[in-house]
Amino acid sequence: MTPQTAPDKDFPWWLVILVITGLALFWQVMSDPVYGAVLSTLAKGIGVTVIVAVVAYLGACVIGLGLAVMGLSRFVLLRQLARLYIEIMRGVPILVLLLYVAFVLAPLMVAAVNAVIEPLGLEPWRTRDFPLIARAVIALMLAYSAFLAEIFRAGLQAVPAGQVEAAQALGLSGWQRFRHIVFPQAFRMILPPLGNDFVAMVKDSSLVSVLGVTDVAQLAKVTAAANFRYFETYNVAALIYLTMTIGLSLILRRVESRLRAQADR
Template identity: 75%
Template sequence: MAPQNTPEKDFPWWLVILAVTGLYLFWQVASDEVYRASLKALSKGIWITVGVSVVAYVGACLMGLGLAMMGLSRHMVLRQAARLYIEVMRGVPILVLLLYVAFALVPAVIAAVNWVFGEDAWRTRDVPLLWRAVLALMLAYSAFLAEIFRAGLQAVDKGQVEAAMSLGLNGWQRFRLVRFPQAFRLILPPLGNDFVAMVKDSSLVAVLGISDVAQLAKVTATGNFRYFETYNVAALIYLTMTIGLSLVLRRFEARMRSRGRD
Protein backbone atom coordinates (compact mmCIF):
# COMPACT_ATOMS: atom_id res chain seq x y z
CA MET A 1 0.00 0.00 0.00
CA ALA A 2 1.46 3.37 -1.03
CA PRO A 3 2.25 5.69 1.85
CA GLN A 4 -0.20 8.53 2.26
CA ASN A 5 0.89 12.12 2.49
CA THR A 6 0.46 13.77 5.86
CA PRO A 7 0.22 17.49 6.68
CA GLU A 8 3.69 17.33 8.24
CA LYS A 9 5.19 16.06 4.94
CA ASP A 10 3.47 18.58 2.66
CA PHE A 11 5.78 20.99 0.90
CA PRO A 12 5.08 24.49 2.32
CA TRP A 13 3.73 26.04 -0.87
CA TRP A 14 1.84 28.57 1.25
CA LEU A 15 5.18 29.81 2.57
CA VAL A 16 6.58 30.07 -0.97
CA ILE A 17 3.58 32.14 -2.08
CA LEU A 18 3.91 34.43 0.93
CA ALA A 19 7.65 34.75 0.40
CA VAL A 20 7.19 35.73 -3.25
CA THR A 21 4.50 38.25 -2.30
CA GLY A 22 6.68 39.63 0.46
CA LEU A 23 9.68 39.96 -1.85
CA TYR A 24 7.50 41.82 -4.34
CA LEU A 25 6.36 44.25 -1.63
CA PHE A 26 9.92 44.70 -0.39
CA TRP A 27 10.96 45.46 -3.97
CA GLN A 28 8.19 48.04 -4.16
CA VAL A 29 9.44 49.61 -0.94
CA ALA A 30 12.98 49.74 -2.32
CA SER A 31 12.01 51.18 -5.70
CA ASP A 32 8.93 53.32 -5.03
CA GLU A 33 9.16 56.64 -3.18
CA VAL A 34 5.58 56.39 -1.87
CA TYR A 35 6.23 52.96 -0.39
CA ARG A 36 9.49 54.15 1.17
CA ALA A 37 7.79 57.15 2.73
CA SER A 38 5.00 54.95 4.10
CA LEU A 39 7.47 52.47 5.58
CA LYS A 40 9.46 55.28 7.20
CA ALA A 41 6.31 56.70 8.79
CA LEU A 42 4.88 53.35 9.94
CA SER A 43 8.15 51.92 11.24
CA LYS A 44 7.99 54.41 14.11
CA GLY A 45 5.06 52.44 15.51
CA ILE A 46 6.67 48.99 15.41
CA TRP A 47 8.22 49.32 18.85
CA ILE A 48 4.88 50.43 20.29
CA THR A 49 3.19 47.38 18.75
CA VAL A 50 5.89 45.01 19.99
CA GLY A 51 6.04 46.60 23.44
CA VAL A 52 2.27 46.53 23.96
CA SER A 53 2.10 42.90 22.79
CA VAL A 54 4.96 41.62 24.96
CA VAL A 55 4.04 43.46 28.16
CA ALA A 56 0.33 42.64 27.87
CA TYR A 57 1.04 38.99 27.06
CA VAL A 58 3.45 38.49 29.95
CA GLY A 59 0.92 40.03 32.33
CA ALA A 60 -1.88 37.93 30.82
CA CYS A 61 0.18 34.75 31.27
CA LEU A 62 0.77 35.49 34.95
CA MET A 63 -2.89 36.34 35.51
CA GLY A 64 -4.02 33.33 33.48
CA LEU A 65 -1.86 30.95 35.48
CA GLY A 66 -3.23 32.40 38.72
CA LEU A 67 -6.78 32.05 37.46
CA ALA A 68 -6.11 28.46 36.39
CA MET A 69 -4.82 27.63 39.87
CA MET A 70 -7.91 29.26 41.36
CA GLY A 71 -10.12 27.23 39.04
CA LEU A 72 -8.46 24.01 40.22
CA SER A 73 -8.57 25.01 43.88
CA ARG A 74 -10.32 22.97 46.55
CA HIS A 75 -12.18 26.06 47.69
CA MET A 76 -15.49 26.65 45.94
CA VAL A 77 -15.32 30.44 46.33
CA LEU A 78 -12.03 30.61 44.43
CA ARG A 79 -13.31 28.29 41.71
CA GLN A 80 -16.50 30.29 41.25
CA ALA A 81 -14.66 33.63 41.27
CA ALA A 82 -12.27 32.39 38.58
CA ARG A 83 -15.12 31.04 36.47
CA LEU A 84 -17.07 34.30 36.78
CA TYR A 85 -14.08 36.36 35.67
CA ILE A 86 -13.26 34.04 32.75
CA GLU A 87 -16.82 33.95 31.42
CA VAL A 88 -17.25 37.72 31.65
CA MET A 89 -13.93 38.52 29.95
CA ARG A 90 -14.45 35.95 27.21
CA GLY A 91 -17.93 37.33 26.54
CA VAL A 92 -16.90 40.99 26.05
CA PRO A 93 -15.36 41.99 22.70
CA ILE A 94 -11.78 43.21 23.08
CA LEU A 95 -12.60 46.52 21.39
CA VAL A 96 -15.41 47.19 23.88
CA LEU A 97 -13.13 46.17 26.76
CA LEU A 98 -10.45 48.59 25.55
CA LEU A 99 -12.90 51.48 25.56
CA TYR A 100 -14.41 50.43 28.89
CA VAL A 101 -11.06 50.14 30.66
CA ALA A 102 -9.72 53.37 29.19
CA PHE A 103 -12.72 55.61 29.76
CA ALA A 104 -14.77 53.93 32.49
CA LEU A 105 -12.77 51.54 34.67
CA VAL A 106 -9.56 53.54 35.13
CA PRO A 107 -11.38 56.84 35.93
CA ALA A 108 -13.66 54.97 38.36
CA VAL A 109 -10.70 53.38 40.14
CA ILE A 110 -8.92 56.73 40.40
CA ALA A 111 -12.07 58.37 41.77
CA ALA A 112 -12.45 55.58 44.34
CA VAL A 113 -8.82 55.91 45.45
CA ASN A 114 -9.15 59.67 45.81
CA TRP A 115 -12.39 59.24 47.76
CA VAL A 116 -10.76 56.77 50.16
CA PHE A 117 -7.76 59.00 50.83
CA GLY A 118 -9.83 62.19 50.79
CA GLU A 119 -7.71 64.11 48.32
CA ASP A 120 -7.15 64.55 44.59
CA ALA A 121 -3.60 63.31 44.58
CA TRP A 122 -4.20 61.03 41.60
CA ARG A 123 -5.74 62.35 38.40
CA THR A 124 -7.10 60.44 35.43
CA ARG A 125 -4.65 62.06 33.05
CA ASP A 126 -1.80 60.68 35.17
CA VAL A 127 -2.50 57.23 33.67
CA PRO A 128 -1.39 57.25 30.00
CA LEU A 129 -3.70 55.73 27.40
CA LEU A 130 -0.88 53.36 26.45
CA TRP A 131 -0.97 51.67 29.86
CA ARG A 132 -4.76 51.58 29.83
CA ALA A 133 -4.57 49.71 26.53
CA VAL A 134 -1.99 47.29 27.95
CA LEU A 135 -4.24 46.66 30.96
CA ALA A 136 -7.26 46.00 28.75
CA LEU A 137 -5.41 43.50 26.55
CA MET A 138 -3.97 41.83 29.63
CA LEU A 139 -7.42 41.43 31.20
CA ALA A 140 -8.92 40.10 27.98
CA TYR A 141 -6.23 37.54 27.19
CA SER A 142 -5.82 36.35 30.78
CA ALA A 143 -9.22 34.68 30.50
CA PHE A 144 -8.26 32.74 27.36
CA LEU A 145 -4.86 31.80 28.74
CA ALA A 146 -6.42 30.65 32.01
CA GLU A 147 -8.36 27.98 30.12
CA ILE A 148 -5.21 26.88 28.31
CA PHE A 149 -3.26 26.58 31.57
CA ARG A 150 -6.12 24.76 33.26
CA ALA A 151 -6.42 22.21 30.47
CA GLY A 152 -2.66 21.63 30.47
CA LEU A 153 -2.46 21.15 34.24
CA GLN A 154 -5.41 18.76 34.20
CA ALA A 155 -3.80 16.74 31.39
CA VAL A 156 -0.80 15.81 33.54
CA ASP A 157 -1.02 12.18 34.66
CA LYS A 158 -2.15 11.98 38.29
CA GLY A 159 0.31 9.14 38.80
CA GLN A 160 3.15 11.61 38.29
CA VAL A 161 1.80 13.83 41.04
CA GLU A 162 1.25 10.89 43.36
CA ALA A 163 4.80 9.72 42.74
CA ALA A 164 6.07 13.18 43.63
CA MET A 165 4.02 13.09 46.83
CA SER A 166 5.52 9.73 47.75
CA LEU A 167 8.97 11.30 47.39
CA GLY A 168 8.04 13.90 49.99
CA LEU A 169 7.71 16.91 47.70
CA ASN A 170 5.42 19.65 48.99
CA GLY A 171 2.71 21.31 46.90
CA TRP A 172 4.93 24.05 45.45
CA GLN A 173 7.69 21.58 44.60
CA ARG A 174 5.22 19.25 42.90
CA PHE A 175 3.89 22.13 40.84
CA ARG A 176 7.29 23.56 39.93
CA LEU A 177 9.13 20.30 39.24
CA VAL A 178 6.42 17.94 38.01
CA ARG A 179 3.10 19.45 36.95
CA PHE A 180 4.08 22.70 35.27
CA PRO A 181 7.02 21.41 33.17
CA GLN A 182 4.87 18.62 31.74
CA ALA A 183 1.89 20.91 31.23
CA PHE A 184 4.04 23.52 29.52
CA ARG A 185 5.05 21.10 26.77
CA LEU A 186 1.38 20.37 26.14
CA ILE A 187 0.18 23.97 26.09
CA LEU A 188 3.08 25.52 24.18
CA PRO A 189 1.30 25.46 20.76
CA PRO A 190 -1.86 27.26 21.96
CA LEU A 191 0.26 29.69 23.99
CA GLY A 192 2.21 30.54 20.85
CA ASN A 193 -0.98 30.95 18.83
CA ASP A 194 -2.37 33.35 21.41
CA PHE A 195 0.82 35.42 21.35
CA VAL A 196 0.53 35.77 17.58
CA ALA A 197 -3.13 36.73 18.07
CA MET A 198 -2.04 39.30 20.66
CA VAL A 199 0.28 40.94 18.13
CA LYS A 200 -2.63 41.26 15.71
CA ASP A 201 -5.13 42.43 18.33
CA SER A 202 -2.68 45.06 19.53
CA SER A 203 -3.74 47.01 16.45
CA LEU A 204 -7.00 47.74 18.28
CA VAL A 205 -5.18 50.23 20.51
CA ALA A 206 -5.35 52.58 17.54
CA VAL A 207 -8.90 53.48 18.63
CA LEU A 208 -7.33 55.21 21.64
CA GLY A 209 -5.04 57.27 19.40
CA ILE A 210 -1.91 55.35 20.39
CA SER A 211 0.76 55.65 17.70
CA ASP A 212 1.20 51.99 16.82
CA VAL A 213 1.51 50.69 13.26
CA ALA A 214 -2.26 50.69 12.64
CA GLN A 215 -2.77 54.25 13.91
CA LEU A 216 0.20 55.60 11.96
CA ALA A 217 -1.11 53.87 8.83
CA LYS A 218 -4.45 55.59 9.29
CA VAL A 219 -2.84 58.99 9.84
CA THR A 220 -0.40 58.57 6.95
CA ALA A 221 -3.06 57.40 4.48
CA THR A 222 -5.34 60.26 5.50
CA GLY A 223 -2.52 62.71 4.86
CA ASN A 224 -1.24 61.49 1.51
CA PHE A 225 -4.41 59.79 0.16
CA ARG A 226 -2.30 56.79 -0.93
CA TYR A 227 -4.39 54.20 0.86
CA PHE A 228 -3.34 51.24 -1.29
CA GLU A 229 0.40 51.72 -0.78
CA THR A 230 0.15 52.69 2.89
CA TYR A 231 -2.01 49.77 3.94
CA ASN A 232 0.10 47.40 1.84
CA VAL A 233 3.07 48.46 3.95
CA ALA A 234 1.04 48.06 7.16
CA ALA A 235 -0.03 44.55 6.11
CA LEU A 236 3.58 43.70 5.23
CA ILE A 237 4.78 44.79 8.68
CA TYR A 238 2.15 42.75 10.51
CA LEU A 239 2.66 39.70 8.28
CA THR A 240 6.41 39.85 8.80
CA MET A 241 5.95 39.89 12.57
CA THR A 242 3.24 37.23 12.80
CA ILE A 243 4.62 34.77 10.26
CA GLY A 244 8.12 35.19 11.66
CA LEU A 245 6.81 34.47 15.14
CA SER A 246 4.86 31.45 13.89
CA LEU A 247 7.93 29.94 12.24
CA VAL A 248 10.08 30.51 15.34
CA LEU A 249 7.42 28.96 17.57
CA ARG A 250 7.10 25.92 15.29
CA ARG A 251 10.85 25.39 15.47
CA PHE A 252 10.76 25.72 19.24
CA GLU A 253 7.86 23.27 19.51
CA ALA A 254 9.74 20.74 17.37
CA ARG A 255 12.76 21.01 19.70
CA MET A 256 10.54 20.55 22.75
CA ARG A 257 8.98 17.43 21.22
CA SER A 258 12.38 15.97 20.36
CA ARG A 259 13.61 16.61 23.90
CA GLY A 260 10.48 14.95 25.27
CA ARG A 261 11.13 11.83 23.21
CA ASP A 262 14.76 11.74 24.38
Protein backbone atom coordinates in the same frame (compact mmCIF):
# COMPACT_ATOMS: atom_id res chain seq x y z
CA MET B 1 -2.13 8.41 6.66
CA THR B 2 1.54 7.54 6.10
CA PRO B 3 4.32 9.80 7.38
CA GLN B 4 5.28 10.63 3.78
CA THR B 5 1.86 12.17 3.11
CA ALA B 6 1.26 13.71 6.54
CA PRO B 7 0.35 17.42 6.35
CA ASP B 8 3.30 18.45 8.54
CA LYS B 9 5.66 16.74 6.03
CA ASP B 10 4.37 18.73 3.03
CA PHE B 11 6.78 21.13 1.42
CA PRO B 12 5.77 24.66 2.58
CA TRP B 13 4.73 26.05 -0.81
CA TRP B 14 2.55 28.56 1.05
CA LEU B 15 5.70 29.98 2.62
CA VAL B 16 7.43 30.19 -0.75
CA ILE B 17 4.48 32.10 -2.19
CA LEU B 18 4.44 34.46 0.78
CA VAL B 19 8.19 35.04 0.60
CA ILE B 20 8.06 35.80 -3.14
CA THR B 21 5.10 38.13 -2.66
CA GLY B 22 6.77 39.80 0.30
CA LEU B 23 10.06 40.28 -1.57
CA ALA B 24 8.20 41.77 -4.54
CA LEU B 25 6.35 44.17 -2.27
CA PHE B 26 9.56 44.95 -0.36
CA TRP B 27 11.34 45.75 -3.62
CA GLN B 28 8.50 48.06 -4.58
CA VAL B 29 8.68 49.71 -1.15
CA MET B 30 12.41 50.32 -1.51
CA SER B 31 12.19 51.57 -5.12
CA ASP B 32 9.05 53.69 -4.89
CA PRO B 33 9.45 56.98 -2.97
CA VAL B 34 5.79 56.93 -1.89
CA TYR B 35 6.11 53.45 -0.39
CA GLY B 36 9.43 54.41 1.17
CA ALA B 37 7.93 57.46 2.87
CA VAL B 38 5.01 55.41 4.17
CA LEU B 39 7.32 52.69 5.50
CA SER B 40 9.53 55.19 7.32
CA THR B 41 6.44 56.61 9.01
CA LEU B 42 4.80 53.31 9.96
CA ALA B 43 8.08 51.83 11.18
CA LYS B 44 7.95 54.28 14.09
CA GLY B 45 4.98 52.35 15.46
CA ILE B 46 6.59 48.90 15.40
CA GLY B 47 8.20 49.41 18.80
CA VAL B 48 4.87 50.43 20.36
CA THR B 49 3.13 47.42 18.80
CA VAL B 50 5.78 45.03 20.13
CA ILE B 51 5.76 46.58 23.62
CA VAL B 52 1.97 46.47 23.88
CA ALA B 53 1.81 42.85 22.69
CA VAL B 54 4.67 41.52 24.83
CA VAL B 55 3.77 43.31 28.08
CA ALA B 56 0.05 42.51 27.75
CA TYR B 57 0.76 38.87 26.94
CA LEU B 58 3.15 38.36 29.84
CA GLY B 59 0.64 39.93 32.21
CA ALA B 60 -2.15 37.80 30.75
CA CYS B 61 -0.04 34.66 31.29
CA VAL B 62 0.47 35.49 34.96
CA ILE B 63 -3.21 36.23 35.53
CA GLY B 64 -4.29 33.24 33.44
CA LEU B 65 -2.07 30.84 35.37
CA GLY B 66 -3.45 32.20 38.65
CA LEU B 67 -7.00 31.75 37.38
CA ALA B 68 -6.23 28.19 36.27
CA VAL B 69 -4.88 27.31 39.72
CA MET B 70 -7.95 28.90 41.31
CA GLY B 71 -10.19 26.92 38.98
CA LEU B 72 -8.59 23.68 40.15
CA SER B 73 -8.65 24.63 43.82
CA ARG B 74 -10.44 22.48 46.38
CA PHE B 75 -12.22 25.61 47.60
CA VAL B 76 -15.51 26.15 45.82
CA LEU B 77 -15.40 29.93 46.30
CA LEU B 78 -12.11 30.22 44.40
CA ARG B 79 -13.39 27.98 41.63
CA GLN B 80 -16.57 30.01 41.24
CA LEU B 81 -14.72 33.34 41.26
CA ALA B 82 -12.34 32.12 38.58
CA ARG B 83 -15.22 30.85 36.43
CA LEU B 84 -17.12 34.13 36.86
CA TYR B 85 -14.13 36.17 35.71
CA ILE B 86 -13.42 33.89 32.76
CA GLU B 87 -17.00 33.89 31.50
CA ILE B 88 -17.30 37.67 31.75
CA MET B 89 -14.03 38.38 29.98
CA ARG B 90 -14.68 35.82 27.26
CA GLY B 91 -18.14 37.25 26.65
CA VAL B 92 -17.09 40.89 26.17
CA PRO B 93 -15.59 41.87 22.78
CA ILE B 94 -12.00 43.08 23.08
CA LEU B 95 -12.84 46.41 21.43
CA VAL B 96 -15.62 47.06 23.97
CA LEU B 97 -13.28 46.05 26.79
CA LEU B 98 -10.64 48.48 25.52
CA LEU B 99 -13.12 51.34 25.59
CA TYR B 100 -14.48 50.29 28.98
CA VAL B 101 -11.04 50.10 30.58
CA ALA B 102 -9.91 53.36 29.01
CA PHE B 103 -12.93 55.49 29.86
CA VAL B 104 -14.62 53.73 32.79
CA LEU B 105 -12.15 51.61 34.71
CA ALA B 106 -9.20 54.00 34.42
CA PRO B 107 -11.08 56.96 36.01
CA LEU B 108 -12.29 54.62 38.78
CA MET B 109 -8.71 53.50 39.42
CA VAL B 110 -7.53 57.10 39.57
CA ALA B 111 -10.33 57.96 42.02
CA ALA B 112 -9.40 54.97 44.20
CA VAL B 113 -5.75 56.01 44.27
CA ASN B 114 -6.70 59.60 45.11
CA ALA B 115 -8.88 58.39 47.98
CA VAL B 116 -5.75 56.83 49.48
CA ILE B 117 -3.10 59.47 48.79
CA GLU B 118 -5.08 62.67 49.36
CA PRO B 119 -5.46 62.12 53.14
CA LEU B 120 -1.67 61.71 53.18
CA GLY B 121 -1.23 65.18 51.73
CA LEU B 122 0.06 63.94 48.39
CA GLU B 123 -0.85 65.57 45.10
CA PRO B 124 -3.87 63.83 43.56
CA TRP B 125 -3.73 62.08 40.20
CA ARG B 126 -5.59 63.28 37.17
CA THR B 127 -7.24 60.88 34.75
CA ARG B 128 -5.29 62.34 31.87
CA ASP B 129 -2.09 61.38 33.70
CA PHE B 130 -3.04 57.73 33.17
CA PRO B 131 -1.27 56.92 29.85
CA LEU B 132 -3.45 55.56 27.08
CA ILE B 133 -0.88 52.90 26.30
CA ALA B 134 -1.15 51.64 29.89
CA ARG B 135 -4.93 51.47 29.60
CA ALA B 136 -4.60 49.53 26.35
CA VAL B 137 -2.16 47.05 27.91
CA ILE B 138 -4.46 46.49 30.89
CA ALA B 139 -7.45 45.86 28.63
CA LEU B 140 -5.62 43.34 26.45
CA MET B 141 -4.19 41.70 29.55
CA LEU B 142 -7.62 41.23 31.08
CA ALA B 143 -9.14 39.98 27.82
CA TYR B 144 -6.48 37.39 27.03
CA SER B 145 -6.04 36.18 30.61
CA ALA B 146 -9.45 34.48 30.40
CA PHE B 147 -8.49 32.52 27.28
CA LEU B 148 -5.05 31.64 28.62
CA ALA B 149 -6.62 30.45 31.88
CA GLU B 150 -8.49 27.74 29.98
CA ILE B 151 -5.30 26.69 28.20
CA PHE B 152 -3.37 26.48 31.47
CA ARG B 153 -6.21 24.58 33.13
CA ALA B 154 -6.32 21.99 30.36
CA GLY B 155 -2.55 21.54 30.53
CA LEU B 156 -2.49 21.15 34.30
CA GLN B 157 -5.30 18.61 34.21
CA ALA B 158 -3.51 16.61 31.51
CA VAL B 159 -0.59 15.74 33.81
CA PRO B 160 -1.11 12.15 35.06
CA ALA B 161 -2.39 12.08 38.63
CA GLY B 162 -0.10 9.17 39.42
CA GLN B 163 2.98 11.35 39.00
CA VAL B 164 1.59 13.95 41.37
CA GLU B 165 0.77 11.27 43.92
CA ALA B 166 4.26 9.78 43.59
CA ALA B 167 5.82 13.21 44.17
CA GLN B 168 3.60 13.67 47.21
CA ALA B 169 4.68 10.27 48.53
CA LEU B 170 8.31 11.38 48.20
CA GLY B 171 7.57 14.29 50.51
CA LEU B 172 7.50 17.15 47.99
CA SER B 173 5.44 20.13 49.04
CA GLY B 174 2.58 21.48 46.94
CA TRP B 175 4.78 24.21 45.46
CA GLN B 176 7.59 21.73 44.72
CA ARG B 177 5.17 19.36 43.01
CA PHE B 178 3.82 22.19 40.90
CA ARG B 179 7.26 23.56 40.02
CA HIS B 180 9.13 20.34 39.29
CA ILE B 181 6.44 17.87 38.19
CA VAL B 182 3.21 19.50 37.03
CA PHE B 183 4.15 22.76 35.33
CA PRO B 184 7.11 21.53 33.19
CA GLN B 185 4.97 18.78 31.66
CA ALA B 186 1.95 21.01 31.27
CA PHE B 187 4.03 23.72 29.60
CA ARG B 188 5.27 21.37 26.87
CA MET B 189 1.69 20.37 26.09
CA ILE B 190 0.24 23.89 26.04
CA LEU B 191 3.08 25.59 24.17
CA PRO B 192 1.34 25.40 20.74
CA PRO B 193 -1.89 27.10 21.89
CA LEU B 194 0.13 29.60 23.92
CA GLY B 195 2.10 30.47 20.80
CA ASN B 196 -1.08 30.81 18.76
CA ASP B 197 -2.51 33.21 21.32
CA PHE B 198 0.67 35.30 21.27
CA VAL B 199 0.41 35.65 17.49
CA ALA B 200 -3.25 36.61 17.96
CA MET B 201 -2.19 39.16 20.57
CA VAL B 202 0.17 40.80 18.07
CA LYS B 203 -2.71 41.13 15.61
CA ASP B 204 -5.24 42.29 18.20
CA SER B 205 -2.79 44.92 19.46
CA SER B 206 -3.88 46.90 16.38
CA LEU B 207 -7.17 47.54 18.20
CA VAL B 208 -5.40 49.96 20.55
CA SER B 209 -5.42 52.44 17.68
CA VAL B 210 -8.99 53.32 18.69
CA LEU B 211 -7.49 54.94 21.80
CA GLY B 212 -5.02 56.96 19.77
CA VAL B 213 -2.01 54.87 20.75
CA THR B 214 0.60 55.44 18.05
CA ASP B 215 1.11 51.86 16.95
CA VAL B 216 1.41 50.68 13.36
CA ALA B 217 -2.35 50.67 12.78
CA GLN B 218 -2.85 54.17 14.17
CA LEU B 219 0.03 55.59 12.14
CA ALA B 220 -1.36 53.89 9.03
CA LYS B 221 -4.76 55.44 9.64
CA VAL B 222 -3.31 58.92 10.19
CA THR B 223 -0.92 58.64 7.23
CA ALA B 224 -3.62 57.44 4.83
CA ALA B 225 -5.94 60.24 5.92
CA ALA B 226 -3.18 62.78 5.28
CA ASN B 227 -1.82 61.62 1.92
CA PHE B 228 -4.91 59.79 0.56
CA ARG B 229 -2.59 56.93 -0.46
CA TYR B 230 -4.77 54.24 1.07
CA PHE B 231 -3.56 51.46 -1.24
CA GLU B 232 0.13 52.01 -0.55
CA THR B 233 -0.31 52.77 3.15
CA TYR B 234 -2.34 49.72 4.04
CA ASN B 235 -0.17 47.50 1.84
CA VAL B 236 2.80 48.51 3.96
CA ALA B 237 0.83 48.06 7.20
CA ALA B 238 -0.24 44.57 6.11
CA LEU B 239 3.37 43.72 5.19
CA ILE B 240 4.62 44.79 8.62
CA TYR B 241 2.01 42.73 10.48
CA LEU B 242 2.54 39.70 8.22
CA THR B 243 6.28 39.87 8.76
CA MET B 244 5.84 39.88 12.53
CA THR B 245 3.16 37.19 12.73
CA ILE B 246 4.66 34.76 10.20
CA GLY B 247 8.11 35.22 11.72
CA LEU B 248 6.70 34.41 15.15
CA SER B 249 4.84 31.39 13.80
CA LEU B 250 7.99 29.96 12.23
CA ILE B 251 9.99 30.49 15.44
CA LEU B 252 7.30 28.82 17.52
CA ARG B 253 7.16 25.85 15.16
CA ARG B 254 10.90 25.39 15.50
CA VAL B 255 10.66 25.52 19.29
CA GLU B 256 7.80 23.01 19.28
CA SER B 257 9.78 20.66 17.06
CA ARG B 258 12.77 20.77 19.39
CA LEU B 259 10.64 20.16 22.46
CA ARG B 260 8.91 17.26 20.70
CA ALA B 261 12.27 15.78 19.74
CA GLN B 262 13.53 16.06 23.33
CA ALA B 263 10.38 14.40 24.65
CA ASP B 264 10.80 11.48 22.20
CA ARG B 265 14.33 10.75 23.38
